[in-house]
Amino acid sequence: MRTGSQPLNEPAVGTVSTTTTYTRWIQLGLGLICMMSISSPQYVWTMMTQPLAAKLGVALPELQVTFSLVLILQNFSSPVQGRLIDRFGPRLMISIGTLTVGLSWVLASLAQSVMMLYLTYGVLGGIGMGSVYVGVVGLMMRWFPDRRAFAAGVAAAGYGMGAIVTTFPIAWSLQTRGIDATLWIFGILFGVVGVAAALGLRLPPPELEAAPPRAVEHSMGRHLSPSQVLKTPIFWLLFLMMAMMSTSGLMVTSQLATFAADFGVTRVLVFGMAAVPLALTIDRFANGLTRPLFGWVSDRIGRENTMCMAFAFEGVAMALWLLTRENAVLFVLLSGVVFLGWGEIYSLFPSTLTDTFGTDHAIENYGWLYLSTTAGAIFGGPVAALVHQRTGSWMPVFGTAITLDLSTALLAVWVLKPMRKRFLTGQPR
Numbered sequence: 001m002r003t004g005s006q007p008l009n010e011p012a013v014g015t016v017s018t019t020t021t022y023t024r025w026i027q028l029g030l031g032l033i034c035m036m037s038i039s040s041p042q043y044v045w046t047m048m049t050q051p052l053a054a055k056l057g058v059a060l061p062e063l064q065v066t067f068s069l070v071l072i073l074q075n076f077s078s079p080v081q082g083r084l085i086d087r088f089g090p091r092l093m094i095s096i097g098t099l100t101v102g103l104s105w106v107l108a109s110l111a112q113s114v115m116m117l118y119l120t121y122g123v124l125g126g127i128g129m130g131s132v133y134v135g136v137v138g139l140m141m142r143w144f145p146d147r148r149a150f151a152a153g154v155a156a157a158g159y160g161m162g163a164i165v166t167t168f169p170i171a172w173s174l175q176t177r178g179i180d181a182t183l184w185i186f187g188i189l190f191g192v193v194g195v196a197a198a199l200g201l202r203l204p205p206p207e208l209e210a211a212p213p214r215a216v217e218h219s220m221g222r223h224l225s226p227s228q229v230l231k232t233p234i235f236w237l238l239f240l241m242m243a244m245m246s247t248s249g250l251m252v253t254s255q256l257a258t259f260a261a262d263f264g265v266t267r268v269l270v271f272g273m274a275a276v277p278l279a280l281t282i283d284r285f286a287n288g289l290t291r292p293l294f295g296w297v298s299d300r301i302g303r304e305n306t307m308c309m310a311f312a313f314e315g316v317a318m319a320l321w322l323l324t325r326e327n328a329v330l331f332v333l334l335s336g337v338v339f340l341g342w343g344e345i346y347s348l349f350p351s352t353l354t355d356t357f358g359t360d361h362a363i364e365n366y367g368w369l370y371l372s373t374t375a376g377a378i379f380g381g382p383v384a385a386l387v388h389q390r391t392g393s394w395m396p397v398f399g400t401a402i403t404l405d406l407s408t409a410l411l412a413v414w415v416l417k418p419m420r421k422r423f424l425t426g427q428p429r
Contacts, residue, residue, distance in 0.1 A: 024143040024144060024204065024208070026200075027139070027140070027143050027200075027201060027202070027204075028140055028143065028144070028151060028154060028155070030197045030198070030200045030201055031136040031139060031140050031154075031155050031158070031197075031201065032154060032155060032157075032158040033158070033193065033194070033197035034094055034098055034132055034136050034158075034194055034197045034198050034201075035132065035133070035136055035155055035156070035157075035158030035159040035162060036158045036159070036161075036162030036165065037098050037101070037102075037132075037162070037190045037191075037193050037194030037197070038097070038098060038101045038128065038129045038132045038133070038159065038162075038190070038194065039158070039159045039160070039161075039162030039163045039166075040162070040163045040166045040170065040186065040190065041070060041101060041104070041105070041121070041125045041129065042067075042070060042071070042129070042163075043162075043163030043167070043284070044163050044166060044167055044170050045066075045067050045070075047167075047170060047171055047174060048174075048179065049063055049064070051174060051178070051179035052117065052179060055179055055180075056111070056112075056113065056114050056117065058114045062114060063114065063117075065114075065118060065122070066114075066117050066118055066121050066122040067122075068122075068377075069118055069122030069123055069126055070121070070122050070125055070126040070129065071126065071377050072126065072374070072377070073122070073123055073125075073126025073127050073129075073130065074126045074127075074129045074130040074133065075130070075370060075371055075373055075374045075377070076130075076371065076374070077126065077127045077130040077131070078130045078133070078134045078366075078367035078368070078370040078371060079226070079364065079367040079368045079371065080367070081093065081097070081127075081130050081131040081134055081135065081367060082134050082135075082138065082226075082363045082364030082365070082366060082367030082368070083226075083364045083367070084131075085131070085134070085135045085138070085363045085364070086361060086363055086364045089203070090135050090136075090138075090139045090201050090202075090203065090363070091198060091199065091201045091202060093131055093135055094131065094132050094135040094136060094139075094198040094201060095194075095195050095198040095199055096128075096131065097128045097129070097130075097131030097132035097135065097194075097198075098128070098132055098190070098191060098193075098194025098195050098197070098198050099128070099191050099194065099195050100124055100125070100127060100128030100131070101125055101128035101129055101132065101190055101191070101194065102187045102188060102189070102190040102191020102192070102194060102195075103124065103128075103187065103191060104120050104121055104124040104125035104128060104187070105120075105121065105125070105183045105184065105186060105187025105190065106183065106184045106187035106188060106191075107120040107124065107187075108120040108121040108125075108183050108187070109179075109180045109181070109182075109183035109184040109187065110180075130367075132194070132198075133159060133370075134363055134366050134367045134370060135363060136155045136158075137152050137155050137156060137346075137350055137363075137366060138350070138354075138362045138363030138364075138366050139201060139203070139363065140152060140154070140155045141350060141351060141354045141359070141362055142203070142204050142208075142359045142362060143204045143208065145208065145359070146299070147295075147296070147299050148295075148299065148350075148351035148354055148355065149294070149295030149296070149298040149299050149303065149306075149347045149348055149351035149352075150292050150295040150296040150299050150347070151295070152291075152295060152346070152347040152350045152351050153290075153291035153292035153293070153294065153295030153296070153344070153346070153347030154291070154292045154295075156291040156343075156346035156347055157288040157289070157291045157292055158288075160284070160287045160288040160291060160343055160346075161284060161285065161287070161288030161289075163284070164284060164285070164288075166186065169186075170182060170186060173185065173186070223357070223358030223359060223360035223361065224357045224358060224361065224365075225360075225361050225364075226361060226364050226365055226368055228357075229357050229361075229365050229368070230368065232357075232423075233419065234356060234416070234419055234420060234423055235353075235357075235368075235369070237411070237415060237416055237419065238349060238352065238353060238369060238372075238416070239369060239371075239372045240372075240411075241307075241349075241408050241411055241412070241416070242345060242349045242369060242372040242373065243372040243373070243375035243376065244375075244404045244407065244408045245311060245342070245345045245376075245404070245405070245408050246345065246372060246373045246375060246376025246377075246380065247375050247376045247379045247380045247401075247404060248314070248315075248318075248342075248380070248400075248401040248402075248404035248405050248408075249314070249338075249342035249343075249345070249376065249380065249401075250376040250377065250379075250380025250384075251376075251379070251380040251384040251397055251400065251401040251404075252318060252321075252338065252384075252397065252398065252401050255384060255385065255388070255394075255397070256276070256279065256280070256283075256335065258385075258388075259325075259388075259394050260275065260276050260279070260331065262394065263325040263326055263331065264326060265325075265326070265328040265331050268328040269328075270328050270329050270331075270332045275328050275331060275332055278332050279331065279332045279335040279336070282332065282333075282335065282336040282339075283335055283336055283338075283339040284339075285336070286336040286337070286339040286340040286343070287339045287340075287342070287343040288343070289340065289343075290310075290339065290340045290341070290342070290343040290344045291343050291344055291346055291347045292347065293340075293344070294306055294310050294344035294347060294348060295344065295347035295348065295351065297309075298347075298348055298351065299351075302417075303348060303351065303352040303355065304352075304412045304413050304416050304417035304420070305412075305413065305417075306344075306348060307348055307352075307408070307409065307412035307413075307416075308409045308410070308412045308413045309409075310341055310344050310348070310409075311341070311405050311406070311408045311409035311412065312405065312406060312409040313340075313341040314338060314340075314341025314342050314405045315341075315401075315402045315405030315406045315409065317334060317337040317338045317340075317341050318338055318398060318401055318402050318405065319398075319402055320334055320337075321334040321335065321337075321338055321398075322394075322395075322398045341405075349369060350362075350366045350369065352416075352420075353365055353366060353369050354366070356420055356423065356424065384397045384400075387400075
């Protein structure tokens with residue numbers, strides 16, 4: 001554990017060489033490529049379902065277990081992956097992760113049963129994605145101690161927007177070559193590109209972490225291990241808040257196509273295009289843009305202040321979305337605004353965690369915090385659908401999501417901000 005302290009919100013003493021400054025932007029670019037190489041398994045899955053169902057002769061609900069396995073394994077493997085990355089280094093583990101994701105598609109092309117698809121596309125792919133995601137985000141925060149949230153946001157944006165590059169080529173390949181050829185061709189492509197980028201990654205020099213330029217906040221010389229972090233009330237508050245925001249966002253965004261049909265806008269053209277595909281395209285851009293955008297803002301006005309602003313912004317956007325639900329143009333535009341207020345959780349929470357507990361175990365610590373998004377996968381998807389089924393209305397779902405947004409915004413400034421200030425300055429509780 002390192003020693004020494006730095007006053008809160010005061011720049012560190014020291015300079016960083018021009019070479020190091022140039023190198024860290026290259027590192028950010030390589031991390032962005034790694035994230036883009038693993039984004040397609042989640043974001044283009046919807047295009048795979050029909051050809052896979054036809055090939056394997058299974059019903060859609062049985063096939064969708066594959067997608068659930070991807071998300072579950074990605075989340076639950078994160079703490080273990082973070083520990084391995086801290087022990088063996090990001091270059092090796094992220095290289096293995098990107099290779100594993102590519103291999104999962106190649107092996108899935110050979111699957112002749114749904115169980116084989118579960119093991120390849122689902123289990124193998126989810127584990128590989130978890131390694132790359134927590135590894136790249138954690139590493140970029142170490143390279144950019146003065147712009148942690150921005151760097152984490154750029155990395156996370158690569159995951160959120162990366163599939164935009166591959167969506168149309170994969171759709172064309174599915175039509176012309178079929179599912180098997182598409183899986184192995186793009187699996188090889190993802191593996192080669194991802195590994196090539198990962199092999200260029202490395203840890204930052206000690207000078208950068210010891211004397212970060214224009215740093216917003218520091219962890220007062222504390223560099224806590226997961227066993228120490230998990231004993232602090234701050235970690236569990238962050239865990240709760242991230243779970244609340246993950247749930248609120250997924251409660252609505254995962255049901256977009258369904259309630260679009262209920263609101264009567266599915267077959268309406270907006271700007272000459274079908275409303276739902278247009279909304280999904282805008283949402284993907286907004287979901288990627290918001291991560292570095294609000295990260296950049298938080299590097300300047302503070303993490304908790306930005307959280308309050310962004311989370312309340314999403315709550316208001318959801319309320320307006322609900323009130324104007326029968327207007328197709330506003331439905332499309334406000335869906336993008338909702339995503340703009342939600343995706344930033346993947347830059348604000350990891351940067352706040354690292355600000356608080358230091359960089360030595362940043363990757364493993366984030367792996368534990370990332371588990372909180374599992375709540376969103378459970379409550380935001382199936383539970384929200386069940387509430388709608390039981391009540392016959394989307395009002396309770398929207399009402400719950402808006403309440404979670406506004407509550408988390410208040411927690412950020414009323415509870416988290418004073419609690420972190422006491423912790424970072426060593427004041428008694």
